[in-house]
Amino acid sequence: MIARAPRRIVVRFVIALILVFxxxxxxxxxxxxxxxxxxxxxxxxxxxxNLSDTLRAGGATIQAHVEDALQxxxxxxxxxxxxEETQDVRLPVPTSRLMDTNLGEKAGANVGxxxxxxxxxxxxTEPSRTAPIAPPSSRPADMKExxxxxxxxxxxxxDGHWPPFKDYINMGYDPxxxxxxKMDYRVYEAGHNDLDPTDAAxxxxxxxxxxxxxxxxxRRWHGEHVACMGPRNLALxxxxxxxxxxxxxxxxxxxxxxxxGYDVVGLDNDVCFDRYSxxxxxxxxxxxxxxxxxxxxxxxxxxxxxxxxxxxxxxxxLVRNQKRFRPQAxxxxxxxxxxxxxxxxxxxxxxxxxxxxxxxxxxxxxKKYHHRxxxxxxxxxxxxxxxxDITAIRAxxxxxxxxxxxxxxxxxxxxxxxxxxxxxxxQATYDRILRENVPQxxxxxxxxxxxxxxxxxxxKVMDWQVYWQQFMCLQFFSIxxxxxxxxxxxxxxxxxxxxxxxxxxxxxxxxxxxxxKLLWERNKRxxxxxxxxxxxxxxxxxxxxxxxASAHSLIPPPVWGPRPWAxxxxxxxxxxxxxxxxxxxxxxxxxxNEPADFITLLPLWDPRNTTWSYKDKIWNYLPGVRxxxxxxxxxxxxxxxxxxxxxxxRVFINTVVRFSKRMLxxxxxxxxxxxxxxxxxxxxxxxxxxxxxxxxxxHPIFNDRHWPTAYSEAIFDTASSVDEQGAxxxxxxxxxxxxxxxxxxxxxxxxxxxxxxxxxSRFPRNLYxxxxxxxxxxxxWGQEEKLDGGSGFDGKLQxxxxxxxxxxxxxxxxxxxxxxxx
Ligand SMILES: *[C@@H]1O[C@H](CO)[C@@H](O)[C@H](O)[C@H]1NC(C)=O
Ligand SMILES: *[C@@H]1O[C@H](CO)[C@@H](O)[C@H](O)[C@H]1NC(C)=O
Ligand SMILES: *[C@@H]1O[C@H](CO)[C@@H](O)[C@H](O)[C@H]1NC(C)=O
Ligand SMILES: *[C@@H]1O[C@H](CO)[C@@H](O)[C@H](O)[C@H]1NC(C)=O
Ligand SMILES: *[C@@H]1O[C@H](CO)[C@@H](O)[C@H](O)[C@H]1NC(C)=O
Numbered sequence: 172m173i174a175r176a177p178r179r180i181v182v183r184f185v186i187a188l189i190l191v192f193x194x195x196x197x198x199x200x201x202x203x204x205x206x207x208x209x210x211x212x213x214x215x216x217x218x219x220x221n222l223s224d225t226l227r228a229g230g231a232t233i234q235a236h237v238e239d240a241l242q243x244x245x246x247x248x249x250x251x252x253x254x255e256e257t258q259d260v261r262l263p264v265p266t267s268r269l270m271d272t273n274l275g276e277k278a279g280a281n282v283g284x285x286x287x288x289x290x291x292x293x294x295x296t297e298p299s300r301t302a303p304i305a306p307p308s309s310r311p312a313d314m315k316e317x318x319x320x321x322x323x324x325x326x327x328x329x330d331g332h333w334p335p336f337k338d339y340i341n342m343g344y345d346p347x348x349x350x351x352x353k354m355d356y357r358v359y360e361a362g363h364n365d366l367d368p369t370d371a372a373x374x375x376x377x378x379x380x381x382x383x384x385x386x387x388x389x390r391r392w393h394g395e396h397v398a399c400m401g402p403r404n405l406a407l408x409x410x411x412x413x414x415x416x417x418x419x420x421x422x423x424x425x426x427x428x429x430x431x432g433y434d435v436v437g438l439d440n441d442v443c444f445d446r447y448s449x450x451x452x453x454x455x456x457x458x459x460x461x462x463x464x465x466x467x468x469x470x471x472x473x474x475x476x477x478x479x480x481x482x483x484x485x486x487x488x489l490v491r492n493q494k495r496f497r498p499q500a501x502x503x504x505x506x507x508x509x510x511x512x513x514x515x516x517x518x519x520x521x522x523x524x525x526x527x528x529x530x531x532x533x534x535x536x537x538k539k540y541h542h543r544x545x546x547x548x549x550x551x552x553x554x555x556x557x558x559x560d561i562t563a564i565r566a567x568x569x570x571x572x573x574x575x576x577x578x579x580x581x582x583x584x585x586x587x588x589x590x591x592x593x594x595x596x597x598q599a600t601y602d603r604i605l606r607e608n609v610p611q612x613x614x615x616x617x618x619x620x621x622x623x624x625x626x627x628x629x630x631k632v633m634d635w636q637v638y639w640q641q642f643m644c645l646q647f648f649s650i651x652x653x654x655x656x657x658x659x660x661x662x663x664x665x666x667x668x669x670x671x672x673x674x675x676x677x678x679x680x681x682x683x684x685x686x687x688k689l690l691w692e693r694n695k696r697x698x699x700x701x702x703x704x705x706x707x708x709x710x711x712x713x714x715x716x717x718x719x720a721s722a723h724s725l726i727p728p729p730v731w732g733p734r735p736w737a738x739x740x741x742x743x744x745x746x747x748x749x750x751x752x753x754x755x756x757x758x759x760x761x762x763x764n765e766p767a768d769f770i771t772l773l774p775l776w777d778p779r780n781t782t783w784s785y786k787d788k789i790w791n792y793l794p795g796v797r798x799x800x801x802x803x804x805x806x807x808x809x810x811x812x813x814x815x816x817x818x819x820x821r822v823f824i825n826t827v828v829r830f831s832k833r834m835l836x837x838x839x840x841x842x843x844x845x846x847x848x849x850x851x852x853x854x855x856x857x858x859x860x861x862x863x864x865x866x867x868x869x870h871p872i873f874n875d876r877h878w879p880t881a882y883s884e885a886i887f888d889t890a891s892s893v894d895e896q897g898a899x900x901x902x903x904x905x906x907x908x909x910x911x912x913x914x915x916x917x918x919x920x921x922x923x924x925x926x927x928x929x930x931x932s933r934f935p936r937n938l939y940x941x942x943x944x945x946x947x948x949x950x951x952w953g954q955e956e957k958l959d960g961g962s963g964f965d966g967k968l969q970x971x972x973x974x975x976x977x978x979x980x981x982x983x984x985x986x987x988x989x990x991x992x993x
Contacts, residue, residue: 172403173473175461311881315899318343318885324351334918343898344912346921349886351952352876357426359941359949359959362971363445363466365422372466374448377417379439379673380575381532392529393540394494399573400487402479402565403472407574412470415570415670416448421976429878429926430697430887431869433976435706436681438870443974444668446943453565454558455943465968481565482615485572485580492576497528497540500654504580506618508651510595512628521653522836528656530766531683532676542656544675546571547584547648549826550617550663552608554585559943559986561612563666568616570671579675580655583617584644585609586637590623620644631845632790633797639788641826641850642838649835659829664984666939669977674870679829682770682866687762688754691730691821691859692717694867695776696907702884720905727819729754733862734819740794741844746837747862768863770829772928772979774908775821775855775867781913783822787811788849792818820848821855823867824915825930825981830854837861870979875925875934886922887914928981935980936993942973946991958991 311317322345327336332347339345363371382388383396398408407413421443433440447456447467454476461469486503493501513521524530529539546567564581571579587594587604594601601619609617625635625643634640645658659675667674685693693713703709720726731754733745747768751761778786788807790797793814798807837857841847848856858865890906891899899912908914914922923929927938937947946961965971985993 172475175469175471175473310884314881314885317881318898321348321879321882324348334921338918341896343894343896344919346919349876349878349882349922349925352878354949354951355426355875355877356949357424358873358938358975359973361422361425361973361975362965363418363422363974364966364970365424366418366420366443366974370419374416374418374466374468376411376414377442377444377670378414378574379670379676383576391536391538392495393538394492394496396495396576397491399491399576400484401569401573402474402476402481402484403470404474405472407569411468412472413452413569413574415444415452415566416468417442417444417670418448418974422974425976426873428700428871429874429883430699430872432698432700432706433871435698435869436871437677438977439669439673440871440976442669443976445972445974447969447972449668450562450566450943452569453562455562463968464972465970467969476561476565477610477612479565479612480615481568481581481613485568485577485616488573489577489580495541495576496543496654497525499525500528500540500543502654504582504618504652504654507595507598507601510624510627510647513650518650518839519836521650522832522839523653524656524832530656531679531764533680533683534764534766541578543577543654544579544657544659544829545648545652545655546579546581546659546661547645548582548661548663549586550583550609551586552588552604554608554663556610556613557986558988560663561610564613564616567661567671571675575672579672581616583609583613584648585617585619586644587619587621590621592621594619594621595623618648620647629842629845629847632842632847633845634790634800634847636800639849640842640847642830642835642854643842645830646835646839646842649830649832650839653832657829657831658835660826662825662827662981664982665827666935666980666983667977668939668942668975668980674977674979678770678772678868678870679767681868682767682829682864683764685762685767685864685866686757686759687750687765687864688731688757688759689714689717689729690762690864690866691775692905694771694821694865695774695909697774697887698869699883699887701878701880702888717905720903723904725903726905730859733860735860736792736818738817739792739846743841743860745861746833746840747858747864749862762864765864766831767829767866768831768834769854769858769865771823771855771865771867772827772870773824773867775823775865776907776913776915777820777909778822778852778913778915779816779820780906780910781908782911782916783913784808784917785849785852786820786822787815788852789815789818789820790847791845819856819859820852821859821865822852822915823855824851825928826850827981828854831863834858834863837863870928871976873927873934873938873978875927875938886919889914928979931982936983936986938978939980939983940986942975944969944972945988948991 322339322343324345326340326345326347329336334346336347339347389395398406401407401410401413403410403412405413419442421441447464447469450456451467451470454473456464456467456469457473459469461467489496489501489503512518525540527540529536529542531542548564548567564583568581572581585605585608587608592600592604594604604619605614605617622635622637624647625632625640628647629635629643632640635643637644642660645660649655649658657679693710696713698706698709700706703712717726717729721728732750733743733747735743735745750757787810788798789812793812796812798810800807834854834857838854841857847853855865857863885899888907889899889912890903890908890910891912892901892903893911894900897912903910912919914920924932925934926932927935937949940947941960944960944962944965947959948956949959950956
């Protein structure tokens, strides 16, 4: 534990800069020889770095694939030919205009915001909108003509890009088309110095927690919130060093949300975080001097981070707050439970939902114990923990677990890849594997597991590889740790730039509030503000379309209650409730305030008419029919069955999701009889079949380019059959993203590369690095790469440092400061 020193050692930064440049010039990713393949038009006069020189020197050819595609794409600087429609997106009210309201000291609630006068339907979470939203831009009268025009563009001719440019020359679609759209750099340029000067000078402690221990609070919850100890060995209610700070407002000219929205899920959109205010409590800037950063209230104490015992802190916190939780949920987690499959009664009682415990924050009820949520950060043996991975985990533990008094508990859930290692039989072996694979600071939050458990648990599935069966280990965790009511599956390469507690709570509340009526139908569609206007109009239009389409048998009738697989043997016994009334009689009341069994952060959609790669990875829905993997064929891409078309199912992308016990129980029961599906199709399908409540929470997602509104609609809000060239033929109302032109098709999926949240997009890592002021490469279409960020780029006093509202980012991989490119 040391106190902060007063001056800065400039030399260190010079050395760092030199190192960065050295890496830039030598590292293996500069191998590409893209510029040689470019027509001379694209050779620009060169940057000070002379990257073109560097690139040419490399020689090796590019191994382009989805992950690498964006960064190697060299866009062509041809002006738009298509006139008005391709101009900059006509946007609804820019986000910043939604934020000029005064915020009280407690930022958690939308304090001080004007309340809407009219009653909002239940799927709206406290709308914080104060200005009317502009109507969506007018649509081209003839979308087919529009797309034809759009597809005439200056398509590059060089090889080495995936999807290959030349594959789409005479096609009716082109997944690369968007790369020519103008980059939207506003997010990078929205700096601390663009805030209102009074707000910029006054970062405040951001504590988005309930008003603990008030009379009102005590009427609803057992026990009392007791402050826990933090990493600085100070009680968290008395240590300002440990608290995230925020600025009121967001910088002017901050770009608008591309998909989803802040007000939609009830997230604060009127505060922003810079790298110091957000991560300062967790070690960011420990080596910097506060007087060199304008308006930074730096922590005064710097802990010896490696010595911090996060597991002990969390356990101690639970004990201090134990009266808030049911007696069975008060004891610290047993790290090495028995791996024996429990008898059915024991499993059922582990999965049972305790009646003395709350299920959510918003249900109306008598006084109850607080529910507990485990966060399992999925890691594996051999994973290399970068400093920033650890910083992000510190933030999760402090904000979710310690400051809430144990409502959440964060674990590192480590997959031991070699399943022959007897970690469960031998403590010494367990400890050795832990020591060898997890940094000291994280060891006591780690729990090891391996695939060796599951052949005994689920012998009939006949495949237990985590790659396909991601969640068997969550079923195991839930059975062995019934003290947790919910489990979030989290990935090491996800980041949230705001406050974790606020995000997790608001997402859950949004999901819990959703009425069940037309929920599965709403779940499949992206809300794109530039296309759809305000959220309520979007919802109303979605409902109208769905009802009309199902009345005309274009889509199946809306989901209403469980939809078990008719030919299941043994039959499925739905765990979800039967509808309390008919579909027609329900006025969107069924399901409101019912806790969600499954929450996703991207839509849930039916893959059957798409060419999504894994749609036929189905185990034993038809007895004995399952993919068989061999050492030579680990993917069994050939595997299919004609009857699969009749298995109604749903996919969600990316495995950052929340489960209820009941959800995991249903998956467990299905696995016991041998049924399974690929991980991103599995819980969602089980939820559909068992009638559980599954919700896509449309959190705000940004795009790295200006997409013309009509083009956004054509790509992400479409449902058409296609002709031989892949051009849209006939739209099927109400089947958004579920038809032959689905954006989830293997090549069309490239359209998501600029999204701030998807499974393999490029934008998040750059955005996040630049926010940390780590060097990144920016590249405009047809221009050379430019280095941005790093020492000196944010001004003398870091006054130009980026300030962002809470934003969820994925993937943010290989976070070594010097790795400008991953
Ligand atoms: C970059 O390198 C090329 C080839 O060596 C050279 O012709 C050019 O002048 C250099 N540009 C700059 C800006 O140094
Ligand atoms: C902090 O919490 C502890 C334990 O709950 C309490 O005794 C103390 O008075 C609190 N301090 C402040 C400043 O509220
Ligand atoms: C309803 O569906 C029918 C049949 O596809 C279509 O002709 C009609 O335009 C639709 N009406 C609306 C309001 O969408
Ligand atoms: C739904 O609303 C209609 C019209 O307001 C009303 O007649 C009906 O009774 C309501 N149904 C239920 C189940 O509340
Ligand atoms: C697939 O498309 C056909 C033809 O449009 C349609 O009849 C069928 O219902 C679709 N299937 C699914 C699962 O959406």
